Amino acid sequence: MDAASVNLLREVLASTGWLERTRDLGLALRTTRSPGGLLVVGTPDDEPWHMTAHLADEARLSGLAQLSPTLVRWQPPPDAPTHLRVGLDRIRGAGRGETLFVVAESRAPVPLLERVDDARRTGATILALDGGDPELESLAHDAVVIPQEGAALSFDGAQHLVSAAAGEITRRPGLRERLARLADRVTGPRVSD
Numbered sequence: 467m468d469a470a471s472v473n474l475l476r477e478v479l480a481s482t483g484w485l486e487r488t489r490d491l492g493l494a495l496r497t498t499r500s501p502g503g504l505l506v507v508g509t510p511d512d513e514p515w516h517m518t519a520h521l522a523d524e525a526r527l528s529g530l531a532q533l534s535p536t537l538v539r540w541q542p543p544p545d546a547p548t549h550l551r552v553g554l555d556r557i558r559g560a561g562r563g564e565t566l567f568v569v570a571e572s573r574a575p576v577p578l579l580e581r582v583d584d585a586r587r588t589g590a591t592i593l594a595l596d597g598g599d600p601e602l603e604s605l606a607h608d609a610v611v612i613p614q615e616g617a618a619l620s621f622d623g624a625q626h627l628v629s630a631a632a633g634e635i636t637r638r639p640g641l642r643e644r645l646a647r648l649a650d651r652v653t654g655p656r657v658s659d
Contacts, residue, residue, distance in 0.1 A: 484619045485627065491610045492631025494593055495521070499563035501531040505556060505590075506567045507538040509578065514569035517595075517625045524633025533632055535567075557581040562589035568606070571597040571614070571621045579605065595624060 498504040506521065508514040518537040525533035542551040558581065560566055566585045568574060574582070574596070582605045586592050594602050594609035603609045610628070612621045619627075 484617075484624075487610050488619075488624055488627035489631040489634075491593060491595065491608060492628045492634070494591070494608050495533060495565060495567060495628070495632040496530060497591055498532040498565040501525075501534040502536050503564035504533060504535045504567060505538050505560060505564065506535045506569060507554075507557065507578065508568070509570050509572055509574060510540040512571065513537065513539055514625075516622070517567075517569045517629060520625065520629035521632060524629050528633035530633060554578075554581060557585050560585040560588060560590035565591045565593060568592070568594040568596065568602060569625065570594070570599065570602065571612070573597075573599045574602045582606075595621075595628060597621060 495504060504521065506514050506518045515537070518535045521533050521535040525531060525535070536552055536556065537550065538552050538554060538556050539550070540554060542553050544551065554577070557566060564585075566582060568578070568582060570578075579601055582592055582602065586605055586607075592606045594606040596602055596609060596611055597614050598611050603611065610624060612619060612624045614621075
């Protein structure tokens with residue numbers, strides 16, 4: 467999806483609340499302190515290559531090195547390039563200043579939930595973009611849930627909005643905007659017919 471398509475998607479979703487939620491999650495990705503400290507993981511059947519590629523592009527284009535993602539893989543081939551050989555053990559080493567971003571349209575398996583819990587206990591920030599996984603969401607500091615049916619936003623579209631928001635140069639929201647976003651979090655995104 468190119469920038470024009472992302473802008474069109476933003477216009478379509480402007481009154482739904484989805485734009486604010488994905489923007490908040492994108493901005494939360496920036497709290498990672500150093501390059502390589504943004505760990506992106508999915509499920510064994512769906513590794514988040516797409517999101518990882520977009521975050522790498524945003525890191526390069528925005529000059530925000532902390533957005534340079536590390537793709538964490540379930541079974542990386544030993545002969546893969548170094549940056550594609552990062553396995554689940556990397557999550558065990560996650561700590562303060564690092565972010566574990568779980569991108570999972572389907573439910574996270576127990577081994578992933580255990581590692582996410584370990585990373586949270588050692589001080590890593592846990593973020594999630596998921597399709598409705600209460601166990602994962604209970605471990606996340608912030609999560610955006612994209613229901614598999616009936617949502618105005620697709621899971622793929624949400625990935626584009628989150629990654630684009632992560633790389634945006636934005637001004638700090640005022641008190642009114644922060645309170646409005648907080649109210650939306652408590653009540654959930656508004657859904658238009």
